[in-house]
Amino acid sequence: MHDVAAASGISRGTVSRVLNGGYVSAEARAAIEAAIAEVGYVPNTAARNLVMRRSQAVGFLALEPHSLLLEDPNIGAIMLGANEVLSVADHQMVSLVVDSARDTERVTRYLSGGFVDGAIIVSARTHDPITRVIAQLKLPATFVGHPPDLHHSIPFVGIDNAGSAQAITERLAATGRRHVGMIAAALDRDSGADRLTGFRAALGARFDPRLVAEVPLYDYASGVKGMRELLEREPGIDGVFAASDAVAAGAMEVLRDAGRGVPSDVGIVGFDDSSWATRTQPPLSTVHQPAREIGRNAAELVLRQLRDEGPAPANVLLPTPIVWRASA
Amino acid sequence: MHDVAAASGISRGTVSRVLNGGYVSAEARAAIEAAIAEVGYVPNTAARNLVMRRSQAVGFLALEPHSLLLEDPNIGAIMLGANEVLSVADHQMVSLVVDSARDTERVTRYLSGGFVDGAIIVSARTHDPITRVIAQLKLPATFVGHPPDLHHSIPFVGIDNAGSAQAITERLAATGRRHVGMIAAALDRDSGADRLTGFRAALGARFDPRLVAEVPLYDYASGVKGMRELLEREPGIDGVFAASDAVAAGAMEVLRDAGRGVPSDVGIVGFDDSSWATRTQPPLSTVHQPAREIGRNAAELVLRQLRDEGPAPANVLLPTPIVWRASA
DNA sequence: CGGGGGTGTGTGAACGTGCACACCGTGGCA
């Protein structure tokens, strides 16, 4: 900027004004713009951040990166959604991978180093050190997915897992199924536990704990494992609520091998409405998880804190329409 | 830092030395560390970047984000691989989504603003404005996947698509197949075009252009479309090279519906060795794409430029072992 | 003719750090 000022014979202050707006005469502006082109000047945002004390950037942290980045079909859509609204607000979204203890330490430094003005955190555990640091720094942030019971200062956006699970289970049961089971995944997460709660609520007195297979993950392999277990325990099973579409796909594979027709012998429903849902044969009835909207809302909540509009923003629960296809 | 100095009664210079190493007496170090804890001091990395003229961060740009982020099974593994080596070198990897013209402009500013010391660029087109800016800024960078014919200053890491395609096609043909076809996807990309070239080279005189179905994308739906086309053109087809595992999965669905056994009636091979490959029934023979290694190498190349070791680093082509499973 | 308000410009002080340099005391050595 100093060079530009020297080349144009006008002071730094005026150069700053043509860049950021302010009273500048036409000839001064022209001279400076010529000098900028001549010198090949590009503003140094790092220096601007230093004095402005903000970076116009928001971090996007996916904790549990292995499973998320490689398996979760929603994470990409959430990112895209968040980027959409941050982009309109002229904020740069930067995603950070947290994959090891070394990453945790470095990302912590990064977050506290003034690189970002806020953060969107996907599937944090409350005991996570990064969460602690963010709360401590008072960095504007939003959780996605898991309502953390600690840190009430940080809002979250998510879906009503229990309600959605209850709704789709009720609908499945209403198709005349008599032995309705569930492949319950990831019970150590809120989302997993809530889906089981909803399932249970839907069946009420008809709930049979024997017809719940517990599996560790939301993935295909878990679906295979869970369905085998259910078939063994109750060969007459005729309805299955799978905790995710991937789980449902694995379950359908097992049913096909066992010679059971879907939905004729067994009705099956999933959760997520991910790309799995349309790839199965027949296509899957499922709970639509509005991943893009989740991302958009999370970004919105961060921006609201950045603009300091009123007190702590409230949490957001997004509606999850049921998509009824052919599998039940 | 000033506050720490004041609280401990020792100068800023010494505070800097305890943080960055240098001659410091034990008592001074203790006093300063106590003051750091008391004040709750966290170093401001933005200020450090300003004076050091580097950020210890490397950008990870995925152009074509829609398809990549949501569909490409490799992108996550590449990111993880890159992050691994950057992490060891104590560099922060930041991924940037480029999803619109507005994004392009903002990311350009971000890259030239001193936020990153280097960049890893996935599937750039040579005419891409971001590529131009990076070359112009002389920002250390590495391309992943597509050897760009322009900008010789920027190295790339990729795989030998043509060679790999030729090798697996030869192996497929060697199983005694008489009518070997290909579902060729994404011919507008180097990777897609090269895979077709390799297929053609493998068959030599036996190559029959009628048995090549061209589809737009590397995805499941394209596989469905391509396989239908091939079956129509040549009902006696008994071997298929699909341009990706997802394409192969789509093709197998069609074959199953048509009552053709895999591999008894039709042998089929894919490309990528993504999670698709083990989910199909039977599991897919395919070309292993070492996504994680690609990421690692790309990061390595950027770091080498950062350390300014010798002249421009050479390009890297990684080996792609064939994984032979049951589909052919 | 003097004063006030708006427009346009220059200047100095931050922002939080790293680094070069200067400085001080001590001990070893000629």
Added chain:
DNA sequence: TGCCACGGTGTGCACGTTCACACACCCCCG
């Protein structure tokens, strides 16, 4: 005794910006 190397410390400058302030000028109005 003088010199030097070395551990240990303080100070000023630089990095590239923004912002507050001061100043100059012009025009209009009382």
